[in-house]
Amino acid sequence: MIDHAHDLACVHDATERLLTAVAELDNASLAEPSRLPGWTRGHVLAHLARNADALVNVLEGRPMYPSAEARDADIERDAPRPLDAQLADLRETAARFQAAGNAPADWTRTVELRNGVTDSASRVPFRRWAEVGLHHVDLGIGYELEHLPAEFTEREIDFLAARFSGHPEVPATRVTDGTRAWSTGREAAEPEVTVSGAPADLLGWLAGRRAGAALEATGGALPTLPPL
Structure with missing residues (x-):
């Protein structure tokens, strides 16, 4: 049985670990390549922020992204931002996601993600946990797969x-x-x-x-x- 409240707490913890680690970087390091082909560290952080907003859309019954093109364009737009802007965006979008997750809702309902994929609303917090955890590793700043919670x-x-x-x-x-x-x-x-x-x-x-x-x-x- 999926415990969405437990997973929301795990998302919060994973996000705090990410924010603490990213705060140690500088503007130049954000422009360096991440472990994801074609993406800088700034791309990864921009994606994480935009994904939080996208999952709020999912929980509130709206399309996850307006389109694939809009998703990609938003990431490209936000990737070059300086560290303080990236951190502020990550904090604000994480707070919006937590608020949406804490709102009273039917967690057994079916929601729609990208490309027509559907899932139980109760699994959305775990999906966010996966985004935060794996992309923390993708930054290539010392957090490895071995550091993820068992x-x-x-x-x-x-x-x-x-x-x-x-x-x-x-x-x-x-x-x-x-x-x-x-x-x-x-x-x-x-x-x-x-x-x-x-x-x-x-x-x-x-x-x-x-x-x-x-x-x-x-x-x-x-x-x-x-x-x-």
């Missing part, structure tokens, strides 16, 4: 494994950290491949953040996953 890592592996479940281009795969196991890829009576490794490495592979060099694949090659 609860988040396990739940995000579960989410991503389910996302690729049934995908015709991904072989039936068992994913395990030695204690827990997940299934993903094509449906089959038995997995074609087993992928084993540390939780952070499994998350990195599933989330497209690591190539999987630290993982062990048995029964076949490490599957190539489609982009998220």
